[in-house]
């Protein structure tokens with residue numbers, strides 16, 4: 650019997666990567682029900698409840714979210730509807746059909762004042778509406794009684810979707826120099842790395858001999874950098890690949906990327922200065938270790954031409 654997996658938000662970065670990965674995995678492809686917003690709208694509770702009742706999935710994977718961090722400051726109601734109310738409904742319905750819920754959350758649930766990487770046991774204290782709405786979604790799942798795995802990730806980017814990688818490449822072709830925030834540290838995490846890890850998790854939780862686990866896990870690429878470090882690496886790695894691939898030249902060089910402070914780049918939403926997430930729990934419970942962020946970046950850049 651094939652595992653039935655209901656996947657939401659397949660036009661998002663993580664949703665798209667997961668859809669591609671699962672569609673290629675013989676073990677999961679046949680039972681995959683992959684839906685975009687037009688077929689499953691997270692603000693429509695009746696539709697959510699009907700879909701779960703109808704498909705009776707073994708696993709619900711929910712990468713769909715309200716992710717416009719700055720806009721959320723003025724669209725709090727919508728952010729909460731998608732990031733908190735919808736996960737609550739998914740979790741309630743998961744309980745009814747005995748499904749497991751795999752959900753995603755964020756480094757923005759932390760205040761970022763800790764001097765070392767955050768562990769899952771550390772206190773949460775989100776600074777933004779987005780972070781608060783995501784934390785409310787986590788709490789709703791925890792209290793629902795649903796079997797769940799919540800993966801907090803950070804700084805997601807990839808070939809598909811709009812993200813920092815794409816923005817830097819575009820700007821680096823248009824401008825001679827860039828000014829990038831250097832006092833926020835974290836781990837850029839590729840959507841492919843997330844999808845690979847979730848596939849491994851699915852294989853493990855599908856194995857009936859493996860004890861069922863519920864809980865919150867950090868899931869980010871290994872290592873750390875700042876946004877400035879990430880932008881510099883994008884330009885460096887792109888330039889290395891440029892000659893072999895015959896890609897268009899960048900105007901920006903690594904040396905022309907200036908470091909600025911968060912204070913010099915004010916945004917409506919306040920972001921944590923320290924977004925580093927300790928992934929030891931993922932390693933000890935699932936034996937999963939994500940690649941170094943720079944290695945993942947090179948893989949993502951190579952995919953750009955594939």
Ligand SMILES: NC(=O)c1ccc[n+]([C@@H]2O[C@H](COP(=O)([O-])OP(=O)(O)OC[C@H]3O[C@@H](n4cnc5c(N)ncnc54)[C@H](OP(=O)(O)O)[C@@H]3O)[C@@H](O)[C@H]2O)c1
Nearest residue numbers: 658660661662663686690691713714716753755802804805
């Ligand atoms: N992006 C990051 O840097 C980051 C960092 C930390 C954690 N996360 C978390 O990781 C997860 C995946 O993020 P991502 O980067 O893949 O996000 P994303 O690229 O912004 O994709 C979000 C997806 O959610 C869908 N969506 C929004 N409202 C919806 C609704 N009402 N009904 C159904 N679908 C809806 C969007 O649909 P449309 O395509 O139709 O707009 C989009 O496809 C999220 O839980 C996010 O909070 C992301």
